[in-house]
Amino acid sequence: MELKDVYYQYPGGEWALKGINLRLEKGKKVAILGPNGAGKSTLLLHLIGILKPKKGAVYFDGSRVEYTKAFLKRLRQKVGLVFQDPDTQMFAGSVFQEVAFGPLNLGLEEQEVRNRVLKALEVMGIEDLKHRPAHFLSYGQKKKVTIASVLAMSPEVLVFDEPTAYLDPKSSAELVEIMEKLYLSGKQIVISTHDVDLAFSFADWIVVMKDGRVLAQGSPVEIFTDKDIISESGLEMPLIVKISTLLKKKGLLKGTFPRNFEQLASKLENDGGD
Numbered sequence: 568m569e570l571k572d573v574y575y576q577y578p579g580g581e582w583a584l585k586g587i588n589l590r591l592e593k594g595k596k597v598a599i600l601g602p603n604g605a606g607k608s609t610l611l612l613h614l615i616g617i618l619k620p621k622k623g624a625v626y627f628d629g630s631r632v633e634y635t636k637a638f639l640k641r642l643r644q645k646v647g648l649v650f651q652d653p654d655t656q657m658f659a660g661s662v663f664q665e666v667a668f669g670p671l672n673l674g675l676e677e678q679e680v681r682n683r684v685l686k687a688l689e690v691m692g693i694e695d696l697k698h699r700p701a702h703f704l705s706y707g708q709k710k711k712v713t714i715a716s717v718l719a720m721s722p723e724v725l726v727f728d729e730p731t732a733y734l735d736p737k738s739s740a741e742l743v744e745i746m747e748k749l750y751l752s753g754k755q756i757v758i759s760t761h762d763v764d765l766a767f768s769f770a771d772w773i774v775v776m777k778d779g780r781v782l783a784q785g786s787p788v789e790i791f792t793d794k795d796i797i798s799e800s801g802l803e804m805p806l807i808v809k810i811s812t813l814l815k816k817k818g819l820l821k822g823t824f825p826r827n828f829e830q831l832a833s834k835l836e837n838d839g840g841d
C-alpha cells in the first residue's frame with residue numbers, strides 16, 4: 568500500500584493529513600506511532616477508502632484507489648480495518664450474525680459463509696460465544712468479535728486502529744499474540760498506536776507521525792536510538808530501551824537491543840551478550 572502526497576481536511580476542520588508519502592511494505596509488521604491527534608486514524612481510514620484524499624492518491628498493489636462501489640468492494644476484501652472502538656463496527660445481532668454479515672454481503676454460498684465464520688471464531692478463540700447477542704458482551708469480547716468479522720472476509724492486510732486501547736493487560740497481551748499468529752499465517756499487519764512499548768516490541772517497522780505528517784520511519788531500534796526523533800516527536804522512550812540503556816552504561820549488556828523482557832532476560836543469562 569502506498570500514499571502519495573496525501574492531504575486530508577475534515578469538513579470545517581483543520582488539515583488532519585498534510586502531505587503523507589508512505590509505502591507500507593509486505594512482510595513487515597508496521598506500527599504507525601504518534602500522540603493523540605497525530606492523524607493515525609485518518610490515515611488508516613484512507614487505506615480502506617472510507618476517506619478520500621483532498622489531494623494526492625492512495626495505491627493498493629500498484630493500482631490507484633478509485634472511489635467507486637466496485638473498486639471499494641474489491642479493496643475491502645483485501646484490506647480489513649479493525650476500528651478502535653468495537654461498538655462503531657457492530658450492529659445488533661448474535662455473534663454469528665455479526666461475523667457472517669461481511670461474507671454474506673460478498674454473496675458467498677451459505678456453506679462457505681458458515682465455514683468462514685466458524686474458522687474466524689476459532690482463530691479468535693470465541694466459538695462458545697456464537698449464539699450470544701453481540702451487544703451484551705464485554706469490551707474485550709466485542710473486540711474479538713470485530714476482529715473475527717474482519718477475518719471472515721479473508722483479507723490479505725489487517726489494519727488495527729489502537730488495538731490494545733482500553734484492554735486490560737491480559738487481554739492486551741492475548742491480542743498481541745493473536746496479531747503475531749495472524750502475521751505468521753501470512754497476513755500483512757498494520758497497527759496504529761500511541762504506545763511506545765507496544766510499537767517497540769511488536770513492530771518491524773515504525774512510522775512516526777505528528778501533526779498530520781510523517782516525522783520519521785525506520786526499524787524500532789533506529790527510531791528509538793535517535794534522540795532528535797524522540798525529542799521532536801514528544802514520544803517517551805520504551806521502558807525496555809530505558810532499562811537496556813542503563814544496563815549498557817553499566818557494562819552489563821552488550822550488542823543489540825532486546826525487544827522485550829524475554830530477550831533481555833536471556834541476554835543477561837548470557838553475560839549480557841547476544
Ligand SMILES: Nc1ncnc2c1ncn2[C@@H]1O[C@H](COP(=O)(O)OP(=O)(O)O)[C@@H](O)[C@H]1O
Binds near residue numbers: 578601603
Ligand atoms: N470526524 C472528525 N471531524 C473533524 N475533525 C476530526 C475528525 N476526526 C479527527 N479529526 C481531527 O483530525 C486530526 C487527526 O485526528 P486522528 O486521525 O483521529 O488522530 P489520531 O488517530 O492520531 O489520534 C485531529 O486534529 C482531530 O481533531
Ligand SMILES: [Mg+2]
Binds near residue numbers: 608651
Ligand atoms: Mg486515532
